[in-house]
Amino acid sequence: MSCKCTKKLPGAVDAPHLIRPDEPCLFCAEKHISAAMQLANECGYETPNRQKIIGELVLAQWHVYRNHYPLAEKLRDIRHQVQSREESKIGSALADVCTEIDMLIQNQLQDKK
Numbered sequence: 001m002s003c004k005c006t007k008k009l010p011g012a013v014d015a016p017h018l019i020r021p022d023e024p025c026l027f028c029a030e031k032h033i034s035a036a037m038q039l040a041n042e043c044g045y046e047t048p049n050r051q052k053i054i055g056e057l058v059l060a061q062w063h064v065y066r067n068h069y070p071l072a073e074k075l076r077d078i079r080h081q082v083q084s085r086e087e088s089k090i091g092s093a094l095a096d097v098c099t100e101i102d103m104l105i106q107n108q109l110q111d112k113k
Helices: 026-043 049-064 069-083 093-112
Strands: 003-005 017-019
Touching: 026 049, 026 093, 049 069, 069 093
Parallel strands: none
Antiparallel strands: 003 017
C-alpha cells in the first residue's frame, strides 16, 4: 500500500505523489512511527496491537534505510525488542527516535527554503 505524500514532490499541490513503502520519505516514516507509538499507548503490546506495532516499525524502517541507515538500525532494534517480548527494555528509545526524525525533517524543510 502506497503512502500519499505531497511533501515528496516540490510544488505538488493538486497531484499527490504516491510513495512506495520502500521509497525514502521522512514524512511517511514519521507517520508510521507515530502510529506505532499510538498503538503502544492504546492497549500496550497486546495482540493484535503487537503485530500492528511491528508492521508500522518495519514500514518506518523501510522509508529511512537508504538515506538514514543508523535511524533504520534503531527502528530495527526497537522492533526486535517488541518481537522478543522485551518491551520493558525499549525505555526512551522510541522517544529518542521521534526526536531524531523531527530534527531530520526540520533540516529537510530548512534546506528547501
